[in-house]
Amino acid sequence: MPPSTVDPVQWLAREYYELNGSYIEILDSPPTALGFSRLVHISRPVIIKALHIPASLKWTDEYLVTEMGAQEISVAATPNGRADAVTEGPDGSFYFAEPYVDKMTMSGLLSKLTAVASDGPEVHYLQSQNGNLYGAEFFQGQTDAKTTEFELLRKDVPSEVSWASKALDRSPDAVNVWIGNGKSITSVHSDPYENLYTVVRGAKHFTLLPPTEGRYLNEKWYPHARYTRSSDGRLELTPSKDAPPVRWSSILEPHLSGALPAESHPIHVTLLAGESLYLPAGWWHHVRQAAGVTIAVNWWYDMEMRGVSWVMLSFMRKFGPAALDFDDNEEEGAE
């Protein structure tokens, strides 16, 4: 093929937008399995109301502290609320920074999240996202499955969303609880999972971009670093010696006006307590919380690998960004 004067992925991004716009559907009640299957085929975000789970009625601070008791939970700690994000290191270089992980009780976490001195030097965010409610071992029915940190709260969160499991013809891959406050931020990224996200308390602000618009996120390769605790207890960003570089967006605040190129089409969605979001596989998302404690749960389902969906996400990941040499790195297993 002779080089084209039209950038194929730019054409794709424009066509996608011209056909779909920035419309986001709002359902007053959860869909049927068939309805959800149709929505998965369309693969656009949908706000779903009235997905009722016991947690929404029960999860007061007092209840959580009583139920969880002395159970230790793993909480991400950073100086700035940016776990798994591009961060400037002490040497002036930028790194993809993984958080330090503190162990504490639920009581300890809630105290930190609601402390008056919430402008202190550290931000904590319960975002372990490893199936902390139900993980792969649970769904695979392993009898010797390890307990998860939030097993004591399982009675308040069903392991499956029945209409989603029926539509996708599978159980979830992982179910997680997320607990943070207005200082925690999830940097913009995409996952190869169908995601159902329910806000239990507080509010979440999502900035969403379709898979076709990853090209506008200025992804680069960043060296890996981790926060560690120094002997005096302070968090320090420490470059990793063993971890490969990470491909990540350089745009830290895509929700702010002017942060994204004018030709991109971000969708801004605020999800209130009791509301859920279907976030389709491959959609880019940046997530903030409202002030105060925000609690959410999510169900991740493996996406359909057959057909064209997965191939398309790979295609846009490979050919979308301007710097095509991403690829050579990836083929060396860089990420």
Added chain:
Amino acid sequence: MPPSTVDPVQWLAREYYELNGSYIEILDSPPTALGFSRLVHISRPVIIKALHIPASLKWTDEYLVTEMGAQEISVAATPNGRADAVTEGPDGSFYFAEPYVDKMTMSGLLSKLTAVASDGPEVHYLQSQNGNLYGAEFFQGQTDAKTTEFELLRKDVPSEVSWASKALDRSPDAVNVWIGNGKSITSVHSDPYENLYTVVRGAKHFTLLPPTEGRYLNEKWYPHARYTRSSDGRLELTPSKDAPPVRWSSILEPHLSGALPAESHPIHVTLLAGESLYLPAGWWHHVRQAAGVTIAVNWWYDMEMRGVSWVMLSFMRKFGPAALDFDDNEEEGAE
């Protein structure tokens, strides 16, 4: 974007094949609406058995002749069985040739299809495909809808396939009957419709290619021509004065070994009486019939325009073929 050394659509075709192979699913009975919705999302051909319609039991020659009586039907006539196909004209140039349309009774058609002198100078194929059983007017509930040529046979073919209509959340766009013999051929092409195809009598041989492999079909722009009847009754190919050129595959016999490039992955499927094929939107198909009379019906449903499916088909149509100047023609409304 700097010109890439990797052709994006070639990469897409290879990745699609690596992930999906040439596998075709066979269902022993029709799916549920939910099951079909999942299949539409995967968008690969599926053979479906036991989709029972009254026509399969009732449509003997005698029954068809009796029921249709003196009703005139429109039958494509060509010298070679290639209607809507690239054909060499008397001037040595190649044209996209539309058939002549003869009017005859069902009795007349069946006589022609089963004549002993079936090596005569003309091939007839009932392929009017304009909703000849049920058309848009029927589905839109127009009370002044014109009758269709096969209205007398409607009692034997349901206007909808219930699980397909539920899955796609819409009625068909058109339902057609097809009647031909071993000399009729449908040249390779693709439609932007979800297609359910049921063989009532005889057998159909399909050669299928995924939307990603249209690039291997050597599409070109061909001037338009129509078969006309000369004063002595012979068929003559007459270049059209008013019709724009047509973009069409130059590969006339993709089912033959060696006709397609080695890097393509055609799927060969023979559909027997009583079997149905889900042919997803955008899949390329070349269709032949077994010897003797073959009768089939099909239901065309509009495809989902929202999301990425339609955009992807447009993308592959635009960027797939090597000659990118297709596009400039298309934007002038050439087809």
